[in-house]
Amino acid sequence: MSDYSLTYPDGVLPLPEVASTVGEAGINIGPLLKTTGHVTLDHGFMNTASCTSAITYIDGEAGILRYRGYPIEQLAQQSSFLETSYLLIYGALPSSEQLDAFKRDIRMHTMLHEDLRRFFDGFPRDAHPMAVLSSAVSALSTFYQDSLDPFDQRQVEISTIRLLAKVPTIAAYAHKKAVGQPFMYPDNSLGFIDNFLRMTFGVPAEPYEVNPVLSKALNQLLLLHADHEQNCSTSTVRLVGSSHANLFASVSAGINALFGPLHGGANQAVMEMLQNIHAQGGGVNTFIRQVKDRQDGVKLMGFGHRV
Helix, strand or coil: CCCEEEEECCEEEEECEECCCCCCCEECCCCHHHHHCCCCCCHHHCCCCCCCCCCEEEECCCCEEEECCEEHHHHHHHCCHHHHHHHHHHCCCCCHHHHHHHHHHHHCCCCCCHHHHHHHHHCCCCCCHHHHHHHHHHHHHHHCHHHCCCCCHHHHHHHHHHHHHHHHHHHHHHHHHHHCCCCCCCCCCCCHHHHHHHHHHCECCECCCCCHHHHHHHHHHHHHCCCCCCCHHHHHHHHHHCCCCCHHHHHHHHHHHHHCCCCCHHHHHHHHHHHHHHHHCCHHHHHHHHHHCCCCCCCCCCCCCCC
């Protein structure tokens, strides 16, 4: 007998509890419509879990973020973005041999097809980088028609590798387009993070020296943002993927969801806030004091928004 039930005019519907590994347990309402002729109404899906998952657990109020059971603090101190990506994809941390093979596979796919590189010529210089990114990722499906079957595990895997390898190149080219500088081809003698920094900020006229502080900071940033449970963009990828769309199309849709100001757009608001603090010259302490004093127009961005 279930611990939960729903009483309705024609009887009682048992509601089995779905145990969780951590966090809130669930209640299975699958038979509700068939049995009672009614559905639930849950604005914003604040009380609804759309799937079962063993990938990520997040509790913002308690400051908890775990990937495959590993605390984010441990991964941030001891892991790298690519090693953590392997953990999220395959469910376990790689051996040194597995990690080397994973990195090697990514290095093989960092370049863009020359026709796709010319794709950027069609965008205006002031195009938002998220719009450019989603368009280019969607276009990947036209260049890699050998890996579009979502039911072929090997095709999904190679598409995943291609996305990991090519998205940094696409993002760097979007920036280069905006600033009017020539595109930099990937340099696979560099690591994943350093290669992206060079493509983004380097120029062909002189060697690019990677700042180790920036490299470490970006690695930490990507690692911390690698997965945040069933958020807006993740749910969008799953929704589009449920139509049997290919991985490139699904991820492109997720990027557009991330484009929204209530989701990934919050990161843009944080950057604009930091630029304003620097431009005003008052420093962080002055800004925080203004926030606490609730001065008009002064907001601390990046805290409290839904992920």
